[in-house]
Amino acid sequence: MVNEVKTNIGVGCYNHPDRTVVANCPNCGKFMCRECAEKNKSKLCDSCEKERIERAEQEIKGQAKAIKQDSVGELIKVAVISIALAILGFCIGQGSGQEWMMAWIFMGFPWGWKIINQLMTGNFMTWLLIWTQKAWLVAYIIKFVLAAFIGMFAWPIKLIITIYHVVSAKNLEKKVAGGN
Ligand SMILES: [Zn+2]
Ligand SMILES: [Zn+2]
Numbered sequence: 001m002v003n004e005v006k007t008n009i010g011v012g013c014y015n016h017p018d019r020t021v022v023a024n025c026p027n028c029g030k031f032m033c034r035e036c037a038e039k040n041k042s043k044l045c046d047s048c049e050k051e052r053i054e055r056a057e058q059e060i061k062g063q064a065k066a067i068k069q070d071s072v073g074e075l076i077k078v079a080v081i082s083i084a085l086a087i088l089g090f091c092i093g094q095g096s097g098q099e100w101m102m103a104w105i106f107m108g109f110p111w112g113w114k115i116i117n118q119l120m121t122g123n124f125m126t127w128l129l130i131w132t133q134k135a136w137l138v139a140y141i142i143k144f145v146l147a148a149f150i151g152m153f154a155w156p157i158k159l160i161i162t163i164y165h166v167v168s169a170k171n172l173e174k175k176v177a178g179g180n
Helices: 034-039 046-093 099-119 122-131 136-177
Strands: none
Touching (some): 046 099
16 A cells, blocks of 8 residues: 555656656655555655664664663672672681682672572571571571572572673674674
8 A cells, every 4th residue: 555645746756757656755755656655665765764774773773782781780790799709708718728618608699599589488488487496597597508508509600691691792782783
């Protein structure tokens, strides 16, 4: 379907002046013959179609940039938290001969804690409290130890995933930039 012709008196298609006008560009109103009116799926004339594609590309580029910024921000956050906790763990472990182990355990703790809270919601604490006969402190110590243990394995995975997100966001940005 082509758009209704507004006027064609004495004027031909913008590309083919000798042809009968059957439509106007919906955006700029340029006169178009049947061939030109049906050339672009959008029904737009060539210059409006070009503009539309450029706008869409800009939008995708903006989105890719935002994804990259988010992933870089997350990596920085993970790195800063990890380094701070590693230093703390190292300091606490100093003199025990377990400095590096402590650094590793501390580094992983936030991720282990997050996982344990996701996996074991309310019921887990209830169960722990029953099992420890309402010894809150013991229940929390168990939770802490479990979080520390899980964190030791979760931390490297978290780092790899975060780096992977940055790399794929960069690739996406490159791909989008190369698209024109
Ligand atoms: Zn147009
Ligand atoms: Zn034409």
